[in-house]
Each structure stands twice: as C-alpha cells, then as structure tokens.
Amino acid sequence: MVLRHILRTKIQTMDPGNLRDLYSNMVVSQIYETLYTYHFLKRPYEVIPVLAEEPPRISADGLTYTIRIKKGVRFQNDQCFPGGKGRELKASDFVYAIKRIANAKYASQNWAPLNGRIVGLDEFREYTKGFKKEWDVDYNKSVEGLRALDDYTLQIELISPWPQIVEIILSDTCTAPVPQEAVDFYRQDIIRHPVGTGPFKLKKWQQSCFIELVRNADWRGELYPSEGEPSDRENGFLDDAGKPVPFADRIIWRIIEEDQPAWLMLMRGYADALAIPKDNFDRAVSAERKATQEMTDRGIELKTFNDPSTFWIGFNLKDPVLGKNLPLRKALCRAVDRQRFIDLFFNGRDEIAHGFVCPGLDSYDPNIAQCGYSRYDLAEARQLLREAERTYGGPIPKLTVAMPGTDTFYRQFGQFLQRQYEQVGITLAVDYMDWPTYMERLNKGQCQMFSSGVSAGCPDAIDFLDMFTTRNFAPGGNKFFYSNPAYDALYEKTRVMPASPQRMELYRKLERMALEDYPAVFLNHRVAYTLNHAWYKNYKPHVFSYGLSKYRRVDVELRQQYPELLKKLEREGK
Amino acid sequence: MTAFIIRRLCYMVPIVFGVLLVTFVLFTVVGGDISQQIAGKNADAQTIAEIRHEYGFDKPLFWSLDSQFTDHFKKAFTFDFGRAMDREQISEKILRGVGPSLMLTGPMFLGELIAAISLALIIAFVRGTVWDVTAVVICVAGMSIPYLSFIIFGQYFFAYKLDWFPIIYLPEEPMIKSVGLPILIGIIAGLGAELRFYRTVMLDEIRNDYVRTAFAKGLSARRVLFKHVLKNAMIPIITSVVLALPTLILGSFLLERFFGIPGLGYLMIEAIGSRDFFIINAMTFIFSLLIVIFTLLTDICYVLVDPRISFK
Numbered sequence: 001m002v003l004r005h006i007l008r009t010k011i012q013t014m015d016p017g018n019l020r021d022l023y024s025n026m027v028v029s030q031i032y033e034t035l036y037t038y039h040f041l042k043r044p045y046e047v048i049p050v051l052a053e054e055p056p057r058i059s060a061d062g063l064t065y066t067i068r069i070k071k072g073v074r075f076q077n078d079q080c081f082p083g084g085k086g087r088e089l090k091a092s093d094f095v096y097a098i099k100r101i102a103n104a105k106y107a108s109q110n111w112a113p114l115n116g117r118i119v120g121l122d123e124f125r126e127y128t129k130g131f132k133k134e135w136d137v138d139y140n141k142s143v144e145g146l147r148a149l150d151d152y153t154l155q156i157e158l159i160s161p162w163p164q165i166v167e168i169i170l171s172d173t174c175t176a177p178v179p180q181e182a183v184d185f186y187r188q189d190i191i192r193h194p195v196g197t198g199p200f201k202l203k204k205w206q207q208s209c210f211i212e213l214v215r216n217a218d219w220r221g222e223l224y225p226s227e228g229e230p231s232d233r234e235n236g237f238l239d240d241a242g243k244p245v246p247f248a249d250r251i252i253w254r255i256i257e258e259d260q261p262a263w264l265m266l267m268r269g270y271a272d273a274l275a276i277p278k279d280n281f282d283r284a285v286s287a288e289r290k291a292t293q294e295m296t297d298r299g300i301e302l303k304t305f306n307d308p309s310t311f312w313i314g315f316n317l318k319d320p321v322l323g324k325n326l327p328l329r330k331a332l333c334r335a336v337d338r339q340r341f342i343d344l345f346f347n348g349r350d351e352i353a354h355g356f357v358c359p360g361l362d363s364y365d366p367n368i369a370q371c372g373y374s375r376y377d378l379a380e381a382r383q384l385l386r387e388a389e390r391t392y393g394g395p396i397p398k399l400t401v402a403m404p405g406t407d408t409f410y411r412q413f414g415q416f417l418q419r420q421y422e423q424v425g426i427t428l429a430v431d432y433m434d435w436p437t438y439m440e441r442l443n444k445g446q447c448q449m450f451s452s453g454v455s456a457g458c459p460d461a462i463d464f465l466d467m468f469t470t471r472n473f474a475p476g477g478n479k480f481f482y483s484n485p486a487y488d489a490l491y492e493k494t495r496v497m498p499a500s501p502q503r504m505e506l507y508r509k510l511e512r513m514a515l516e517d518y519p520a521v522f523l524n525h526r527v528a529y530t531l532n533h534a535w536y537k538n539y540k541p542h543v544f545s546y547g548l549s550k551y552r553r554v555d556v557e558l559r560q561q562y563p564e565l566l567k568k569l570e571r572e573g574k
Numbered sequence: 575m576t577a578f579i580i581r582r583l584c585y586m587v588p589i590v591f592g593v594l595l596v597t598f599v600l601f602t603v604v605g606g607d608i609s610q611q612i613a614g615k616n617a618d619a620q621t622i623a624e625i626r627h628e629y630g631f632d633k634p635l636f637w638s639l640d641s642q643f644t645d646h647f648k649k650a651f652t653f654d655f656g657r658a659m660d661r662e663q664i665s666e667k668i669l670r671g672v673g674p675s676l677m678l679t680g681p682m683f684l685g686e687l688i689a690a691i692s693l694a695l696i697i698a699f700v701r702g703t704v705w706d707v708t709a710v711v712i713c714v715a716g717m718s719i720p721y722l723s724f725i726i727f728g729q730y731f732f733a734y735k736l737d738w739f740p741i742i743y744l745p746e747e748p749m750i751k752s753v754g755l756p757i758l759i760g761i762i763a764g765l766g767a768e769l770r771f772y773r774t775v776m777l778d779e780i781r782n783d784y785v786r787t788a789f790a791k792g793l794s795a796r797r798v799l800f801k802h803v804l805k806n807a808m809i810p811i812i813t814s815v816v817l818a819l820p821t822l823i824l825g826s827f828l829l830e831r832f833f834g835i836p837g838l839g840y841l842m843i844e845a846i847g848s849r850d851f852f853i854i855n856a857m858t859f860i861f862s863l864l865i866v867i868f869t870l871l872t873d874i875c876y877v878l879v880d881p882r883i884s885f886k
Contacts, residue, residue: 012660107624109614209836210745264734436611
C-alpha cells in the first residue's frame with residue numbers, strides 16, 4: 001500500500017536538530033520519533049509517550065524531570081553502525097541530541113527555546129565556542145542538568161520551572177534522538193542520511209521533486225488508537241482501532257510548487273489529499289463552505305480546521321509617532337476592515353483575529369470578540385485620529401509599513417492597507433523588502449509598522465504571551481518593543497505555573513493587558529481547507545503532530561476504481 | 575589557427591574576471607548578508623555569528639588575502655562552489671541537474687531546429703503564396719501567446735484531459751516518459767520565432783543569383799534547397815545554434831518547474847526564490863564561462879564552413 005502525498009515546497013534538511021519548517025517536519029517525523037507526542041485522535045490535544053515509557057516524573061519544585069526510556073527501541077539499520085545493524089536506543093542519545101543543539105558550532109535554529117533553561121547547558125554552549133568545527137566538540141563533557149542516569153533513564157534539571165518543556169521541547173522533532181555514530185559518519189551530509197527509530201526509513205530523496213520512504217521492517221510496532229473524540233467512531237476514525245500500524249508500505253511525496261499540476265494530480269487521483277490552492281477554491285468549496293457537487297461526484301471530501309496562527313500589522317512602540325500615542329494606534333486598528341481583507345486575500349476562509357491567542361490553543365478566549373479590539377468603525381477611527389493629532393501636537397505624518405516580501409501578495413496587501421487608511425485620512429507608505437533585510441531592520445527596531453505573524457507549535461499559548469515581555473525584546477520575539485512592567489510581573493508569575501484553570505485565567509488576563517495597549521492590528525487566524533479522496537482513511541487533521549502517516553490507510557480497491565469513475569463522469573459530461 | 579585560439583583564450587581572462595567581479599558585487603555587496611535568513615527567525619546573535627563565520631561573511635570584502643572576494647575567485651576556479659543554503663554541496667546539485675536538463679532541452683532544441691529549418695526552406699520556396707502568408711500569421715500568433723499559456727494548456731489538455739502523458743515528472747518511470755510532453759510543448763511554443771528567423775535567412779539566400787542559375791541548369795528543388803541554399807545559410811544558423819548550446823545545459827526554467835523536472839532550470843528558480851546566492855553565483859559563473867567558450871567555438875566554425883573567413 002502506497003500513500004501518495006504532495007509537498008508544496010522542497011524540504012531543506014532531514015536533520016531534526018536543525019529543523020524548523022513545517023514541510024521538513026512532515027517528512028522527518030515519519031523517520032524520527034520523540035519522547036512524547038500528541039494523541040492522534042483525542043481533543044483537546046493530549047500528550048502521550050512515544051519513546052518514553054511513561055509521563056515524566058516531576059519533582060515537587062518543578063525543576064527535575066526524570067524520564068524512563070522504552071527498552072528494545074532500535075535505530076534503523078545503517079552503514080554508520082558496525083556491521084550496518086542499528087543499535088538500541090539509550091538515554092544518552094537524548095543527552096547527545098540536546099547537547100548538539102546547544103553546540104554553538106552547529107548553529108541550530110532550535111537553540112532559542114533552550115537558552116537559559118537547563119542547568120549547565122549554557123556553559124556547555126560557551127565551551128563549544130572554542131572549537132573550530134561542530135564535530136570537534138567533545139560531547140562527553142558533562143552537563144549538570146542533563147544526564148543519563150542509566151541506559152534507560154534521562155534526567156533533566158531546570159534552572160527555573162518550565163511547565164511547557166514536554167510540549168515545547170520533548171515533543172518537538174528537534175530533540176528526536178540522532179545516533180552520534182551517524183553524525184560522526186556523515187558529518188554535514190547528515191542532512192540527507194536520516195537514521196531514526198521510526199516506522200519508516202528513507203529510500204530515495206531527489207531534492208526538489210521526490211521523496212520516498214519505505215516501511216522500517218525492524219520497527220518495534222504499535223497499535224492504532226482505540227479511543228478518541230465522541231464523533232470519531234461516527235466519522236470512521238476508529239474503524240482500525242487496535243490494528244497494528246503502519247498500514248502503508250511506502251510513502252511518496254511529490255514536490256509540486258505550482259498550483260495547476262498539484263490540483264490536476266489530485267483530480268486525476270494521483271494524490272490522496274491536498275490543501276486547496278487559492279485559484280481552485282471556488283471549484284472545490286461552495287458558498288455554504290461545503291464540498292461542491294463536482295468534488296462529491298468524485299468522492300472527494302472536504303476538511304476544514306483551525307490552523308493555529310495569528311497575523312498582524314505590528315507597531316514599533318519605540319517609534320516616536322506611534323509609541324506614545326495610544327489613540328493613534330487605536331485609530332489604526334479601527335480603520336482596517338478585516339473581513340474584507342480575508343475575503344479578498346483568503347477566499348473568505350480565515351477568521352478575524354480579535355486577539356493574538358488563536359483558536360485551537362487551550363487558553364483561547366471565545367468571548368474575546370466582545371471586547372472590540374478588532375472592531376471596524378471608521379467614525380470612531382476618525383475621532384480617535386483627531387485625538388491622536390492633539391496628542392502628537394499636529395497632523396500625523398506619513399506612516400510606513402514594512403513588508404517582508406516583494407511579490408504580488410505583498411504588493412496587493414500594501415495597496416489594500418493604503419486604501420483602508422486613506423479613508424480616515426492617514427497616509428501610509430509601504431516599504432517592500434526581502435526577508436533578510438526585513439529581519440535585520442525589524443530586529444534593530446527600524447520598522448515603524450510591520451507585517452508579521454506566528455504559528456503555534458503546541459496548544460499552550462506561552463509563546464504568544466512571551467512576544468510581549470520586555471526581556472524578549474528583538475532580536476527575541478518581541479518585535480513590538482512592547483514593555484509593560486505589570487505585564488512582565490504577571491507573565492513571570494504565570495510562566496512557571498503548571499496547567500490549571502487559574503493559569504488559563506491569567507493567560508487571558510495577560511492577553512487583554514497587552515491588547516489594551518494596541519501593540520498591533522491583529523488581522524486574521526488561518527483556517528485550513530483540505531481535500532482528500534474517500535479512499536484515504538484515518539485522515540483526521542492534527543495541527544501539532546506530524547508523524548501520523550503510520551495511521552493513514554488507503555482503500556486500494558476504491559482507489560483502483562477511480563479511473564473508471566472519471567470515465568463515467570466524463571461520459572455524463574460532469 | 576592555434577594562435578587564433580590562444581589569442582581568443584587570452585581575451586577570455588578579462589571577461590571572466592569581469593563576470594566574477596560583477597557577480598560578487600551583485601550577490602555579496604548589494605545582496606547583503608543572508609546569515610539571518612539561514613539562521614531562522616528566532617536565532618540569537620551568537621547563532622547568526624556562527625553562520626556568518628561558516629560562510630565567510632565575517633571576512634573583509636576585498637582588501638585582504640583572505641577576503642570574501644578571494645574566496646569567490648577560489649571557488650570559481652576550483653569549481654568547488656561550497657555548500658548551498660541547505661548545506662548540500664553545490665557542485666553535487668549542479669551535476670545532478672545537468673542530466674535531466676539535457677534530457678529535456680536537447681531533444682527540444684534539435685526538434686525545434688530541424689522543424690524550423692525544414693519548414694523555413696519550404697516556406698521560402700513558396701514565398702508570396704497563401705501558404706507563406708498562412709505560415710507567417712501562425713508564427714506571429716504563436717509568438718504572441720505567452721510561453722506559460724502553452725504550458726498550462728498543454729499540461730491540462732494532453733496530460734490531464736487526454737491522459738497521454740504524466741502530469742508531472744515520475745522518478746520511478748524512465749525519464750523519457752516524463753519529458754515527452756514538455757519537449758512537445760517546448761517545440762510548439764518556440765517554433766514560431768525560430769521559423770520566422772530561418773524564413774528570413776532562407777529568403778535572403780534564395781533570392782541570390784546562384785539559386786536562379788541552379789534552377790536554370792535543371793537541378794531539382796530539393797537539391798537546390800538542401801544542398802546549395804542550406805549550405806550558404808549556415809553562418810546565421812551556426813551563430814544561432816552554437817550560442818544556444820550553453821542555454822541547453824541551464825535547462826528550461828518554466829517547463830522544469832511546471833513538470834517538476836529536477837534540472838538546472840528548476841534549481842536556478844528555487845535558488846532565486848530562496849535567495850540562495852551561492853547557487854545563483856555558481857550558475858552565473860558557469861553560464862558565462864560556457865558562453866565565452868561557445869562564442870570561440872562559433873568563430874572556429876565560421877572558418878570551417880565559409881572559405882571567405884580566415885583565422886587572421
């Protein structure tokens with residue numbers, strides 16, 4: 001059985017330690033496994049052990065995590081091992097994976113969340129700076145807070161409590177164990193030679209066009225989940241409960257960046273599923289947001305789900321015009337018709353962002369819209385502008401928004417914003433620039449206003465709240481240079497709290513505190529629309545876990561009948 | 575001839591130097607430091623500094639023996655272009671892409687050339703007739719339609735509707751199966767311009783006295799056209815053909831991208847999209863080198879086919 005997927009962009013690397021993009025994750029997570037992951041079916045999302053034997057044992061002060069590792073887990077066979085036979089996974093492999101991210105010479109994109117978290121790890125990073133190359137570093141040098149107590153026990157000691165460590169780090173592909181033998185053997189080419197413990201292994205990777213994984217015959221095995229949401233049985237997601245996975249023998253990804261061939265591949269039945277390209281949206285989705293008759297006739301199903309993310313036009317609060325002028329920032333927020341923006345640029349499929357914590361996260365506040373932070377009200381915007389002019393001491397000068405791209409989307413987006421602000425008498429210049437220039441200027445606080453956004457990596461909103469802390473000023477995540485001592489104090493109190501209803505209330509309070517200061521025009525939360533053929537089973541959307549191909553199954557008979565169905569539809573003129 | 579070649583090779587030195595200088599200024603000085611892009615959105619200053627060091631962005635631009643400019647030179651002359659932004663060896667990427675590109679552009683070029691020259695000879699022979707006018711109108715229409723339209727229509731109609739060809743490159747099948755449709759589209763899309771060009775070349779030749787003489791002597795039309803006219807029209811044909819050869823290696827940007835063919839055209843498009851200046855730089859250098867070499871070959875070919883031209 002073969003799963004036939006489409007990737008809309010090429011992947012950069014198969015080395016989990018330096019991997020951050022979604023598409024690489026989609027592939028690599030089938031090969032590498034993590035200590036923990038999210039349950040495939042249960043909602044709200046629930047963390048379950050994968051390579052760990054059980055949930056971590058956490059000390060009373062929340063500082064020490066002791067994790068038992070499953071016995072008998074083996075790395076896939078590879079020439080990097082003596083005799084080519086994969087060895088057993090040990091706790092020291094996790095120690096190595098985390099130390100490797102800390103290695104300054106490795107220059108991992110994943111260092112930021114670990115910075116200042118684990119006892120002794122920052123010192124280890126300092127130590128690595130003295131070496132010339134990544135592989136010159138002696139990984140035997142101990143890190144006090146990161147130890148393999150024995151072959152099957154990992155202990156992590158934190159500098160301060162970090163209740164989200166399991167979701168942010170231990171469930172993330174970045175800490176998936178990579179055998180040191182493989183890194184030493186392949187060195188920089190480890191990016192193309194994954195050696196994991198997962199259900200699939202790489203057979204062929206033709207960069208920019210094709211990836212083929214085959215079943216890892218030595219994988220320890222797992223059963224399809226038997227529990228889920230109440231609706232899962234009705235939707236057929238529990239039909240395979242208790243069966244051994246993976247179902248597929250091979251997974252193929254074709255990398256197709258252009259919309260037309262991707263769409264034609266789906267329609268011809270050569271791909272099992274596809275996120276709907278913008279230009280094909282009306283053909284696939286009706287005005288009632290259901291699959292069109294054409295799709296239904298072909299047995300193509302529509303799935304929609306919140307893709308937890310928020311996009312905004314941010315204000316640089318260090319800017320002399322914007323920073324000290326709350327009425328101006330409010331006026332800028334009132335003057336943007338977000339629904340029009342979503343209709344124009346996203347086929348009306350996204351949701352208006354009334355705050356910055358997005359739907360799908362545990363602490364999303366369903367009543368946030370009532371606060372009116374994203375209200376579109378031109379009369380109020382004009383009134384606020386007059387107030388802003390009094391505050392400024394004269395007419396508001398021309399404002400400038402930085403766009404992180406020069407393509408058609410950003411051009412049109414820039415023009416849209418200009419028209420929106422023209423309505424209330426604000427002149428806006430748009431500065432289109434390439435990504436590195438944009439990032440450099442943003443981090444130096446040189447952008448007055450800027451278009452940006454973020455996607456959630458776990459159901460906890462801590463990363464979103466962290467964007468407004470003073471200690472996280474750019475080049476950290478706070479590109480707004482928002483600083484509010486009351487917010488900082490509450491954040492520091494909240495960030496070490498374990499999940500609880502009280503913490504959720506504080507999260508919501510923090511969000512509203514920041515929103516009251518109008519640090520940005522929050523625009524939209526993405527809603528994903530995907531199509532899949534009826535033969536593609538167990539395709540339940542999941543936004544925080546990627547290693548799900550082991551659960552997917554294809555009804556081969558139904559797939560084989562598809563060409564006949566197409567001919568029949570053609571004869572009927574459909 | 576040897577002296578001529580040596581002289582021309584000497585001319586190549588300043589040209590190649592100029593190209594290297596221009597690419598360096600464009601991609602390194604003007605293009606800026608792309609360490610932040612490689613390091614990722616949340617990278618700290620240390621990580622960015624490491625990447626700057628790894629790629630040599632922390633070296634002086636020009637005035638040092640170990641500068642970014644000398645590195646640029648060294649890479650070009652050793653053909654060791656280093657690693658791309660995804661940390662794969664650029665030379666490996668390029669070598670891997672040459673085959674698929676040539677599989678596509680080679681037959682496309684030959685097919686287009688043979689069809690264009692043969693049709694041009696025939697059209698030149700029937701000049702002024704309704705056939706000539708019809709051919710010119712079709713050529714102009716073909717030239718007016720954007721290349722992309724040919725691709726979109728061809729892919730939709732021949733691959734999706736009729737199912738005669740694969741929609742996209744199939745690595746598990748022989749390459750010829752995947753390049754059939756792009757070759758066909760490439761020939762049709764490019765034929766209009768080529769045919770118009772060769773028609774003009776042939777018309778210039780066919781009006782000469784020697785053609786009338788050959789017909790007066792009773793030679794057949796086929797012999798006159800393919801033996802005498804074609805031979806004398808070789809100079810513009812050689813110019814056009816030999817200078818087009820380097821572009822074959824570079825592949826076809828749009829066709830490769832739409833049909834997912836992993837050639838150099840696709841590699842270049844991707845590199846431009848992701849601002850991978852290392853790849854763009856290497857490709858620009860290789861292309862300019864090929865142009866210079868093939869220009870020299872063109873000059874040598876002129877002498878071989880036209881006795882009026884000498885190496886002096």
